[in-house]
Amino acid sequence: MLKDKKTTKAYEKVLAARDGKRPSGGFYISRMLDNFIEFHGDRRYGDDSAIIGGIGFLKGEPVTVIAMERGDTIDERMKRHFGCPTPEGYRKALRLMKEAEKFNRPVICFIGSSGAYCGIDAEERGQGEAIAENLFEMMGLKVPVISVIIGEGGSGGALALGVCDTAVMLENSVYSVISPEGCASILWKDSAKAPEAAEVLKLTAQDLYKFDVIEKIIDETDRTSEEICYELKNFICDEIAEKKKLTTEELLQERYEKFRKIGA
Amino acid sequence: MDLKNIFNFKKDDIIAEKRTCKKCGKSTRYNELMANSMICPTCGEYMRMGAMERLEVTLDKGTFKEIDKSLKTKNPIDFPDYADKLDKAVKTSSLNEAVVCGLGKINGNKCAVFVMDSNFMMGSMGTVVGEKITRLFEKATHDKLPVIGFTTSGGARMQEGILSLMQMAKVSGAAKRHSDAGLLYVTVLTDPTTGGITASFAMQGDIIIAEPNALIGFAGQRVIEQTIGQKLPQGFQRSEFQLDHGFVDMIEERKRLKLTLSKILELHKPVNQ
Ligand SMILES: [Zn+2]
Numbered sequence: 001m002l003k004d005k006k007t008t009k010a011y012e013k014v015l016a017a018r019d020g021k022r023p024s025g026g027f028y029i030s031r032m033l034d035n036f037i038e039f040h041g042d043r044r045y046g047d048d049s050a051i052i053g054g055i056g057f058l059k060g061e062p063v064t065v066i067a068m069e070r071g072d073t074i075d076e077r078m079k080r081h082f083g084c085p086t087p088e089g090y091r092k093a094l095r096l097m098k099e100a101e102k103f104n105r106p107v108i109c110f111i112g113s114s115g116a117y118c119g120i121d122a123e124e125r126g127q128g129e130a131i132a133e134n135l136f137e138m139m140g141l142k143v144p145v146i147s148v149i150i151g152e153g154g155s156g157g158a159l160a161l162g163v164c165d166t167a168v169m170l171e172n173s174v175y176s177v178i179s180p181e182g183c184a185s186i187l188w189k190d191s192a193k194a195p196e197a198a199e200v201l202k203l204t205a206q207d208l209y210k211f212d213v214i215e216k217i218i219d220e221t222d223r224t225s226e227e228i229c230y231e232l233k234n235f236i237c238d239e240i241a242e243k244k245k246l247t248t249e250e251l252l253q254e255r256y257e258k259f260r261k262i263g264a
Numbered sequence: 265m266d267l268k269n270i271f272n273f274k275k276d277d278i279i280a281e282k283r284t285c286k287k288c289g290k291s292t293r294y295n296e297l298m299a300n301s302m303i304c305p306t307c308g309e310y311m312r313m314g315a316m317e318r319l320e321v322t323l324d325k326g327t328f329k330e331i332d333k334s335l336k337t338k339n340p341i342d343f344p345d346y347a348d349k350l351d352k353a354v355k356t357s358s359l360n361e362a363v364v365c366g367l368g369k370i371n372g373n374k375c376a377v378f379v380m381d382s383n384f385m386m387g388s389m390g391t392v393v394g395e396k397i398t399r400l401f402e403k404a405t406h407d408k409l410p411v412i413g414f415t416t417s418g419g420a421r422m423q424e425g426i427l428s429l430m431q432m433a434k435v436s437g438a439a440k441r442h443s444d445a446g447l448l449y450v451t452v453l454t455d456p457t458t459g460g461i462t463a464s465f466a467m468q469g470d471i472i473i474a475e476p477n478a479l480i481g482f483a484g485q486r487v488i489e490q491t492i493g494q495k496l497p498q499g500f501q502r503s504e505f506q507l508d509h510g511f512v513d514m515i516e517e518r519k520r521l522k523l524t525l526s527k528i529l530e531l532h533k534p535v536n537q
Pocket of ligand 1 (some may be wrong): 289303307
């Protein structure tokens, strides 16, 4: 259907990233971790099932994992609001990161949803404050943080799990300041022009690699999800091993500089 | 006051010009408005203040030294029509970007200050806005100065794509280092403070002050209405709403802001004995 309309390479990536059949956060946890135990709740207000958090072994090493999960069935997707985290989701994530810091465990974040949950209740409970707090605290988190964009990386809601030492994107994932639809409706008062917007926003993994915003792209073409997981797991393990060689001061300095140089 | 001296960035004709209040429709001469902190003398409506105007009513006369004034944005991701938009914004706002940064004094208290300006592309944050605020935090950390930040912004600037989004993390990093050095950061949220600004440095202050009735939130009101398919309640995302929900320390009237800020600064002065 879209083939008839004017489409773009970038928008094809957007559609691939959003594909309902594409694996979500829980899939990567189940394929990569051993003995995973899920923990719930932000200890403030509630538990947000758009974010799965917990601990497990990654090739024998204890790690904390925080993952956006969209859900499989429509009921589950409604319950998890399609992986769009509420303030409680971000606060649970931060709580688990602080716990990881205490026990000197590396943190792995999986990012893949259209963005932070949008609603009256989310605003009442401080969606902006929750994201701001994560950015602030993650900048000082004294353990390695690896963030993986597995699907759609939607704006500030994605960045709230994306302040990291190493950023990885799957080949067909995207990461953007605004959705192509949102951009098109502001720019051209027509959200149907999303394909053009996707192109000019430069939101593909390949664009972000060029901009030095991410460190690694994992190929997806002609590969099974098992093969993708295998490479991703090995890459994450290697990165963690590298980061663990640094002192805490060096780790935080490198993280600071990773973001400091963007647009300097 | 001698507006011609103070407003060397404004032309004489602007000083004589009248401004119309959006709420009551009454026009008031600019110098009369400025003498009233840009508050409509008829109905009390807070008109939006430009960065230079804010500095004028907040800082002690002659103390402001601007930093990185000449930093100008290029078009880092070759976004269509962005260069023209920037040129236009420079002309209409008389600024080089949507934030003005520098050092100054508030009732004798030295501080680093940044003031965003919604006249420049809705106060949106691209790489130069992020860079200027980051540099200010770094300088304040080095010089052991408190930071006072006035926010007004529609959020991250889409014309610079992912690079704009990353500025949220960049500024957060600099604010964190400033905080870790034991230094004070006060934010003053003014109308409107939304999107990626609320979701980063606007909400990272040790003390968060809001001007009355300012729109403060993460998601845009139109976006929320479209998503939930209903009208938003009266007062939603306004300063009073944020105070009720526990996200700002206080709401302060514009004319009392300078005094309140100076009291806060005095309370955080290093004690020698
Ligand atoms: Zn009026």
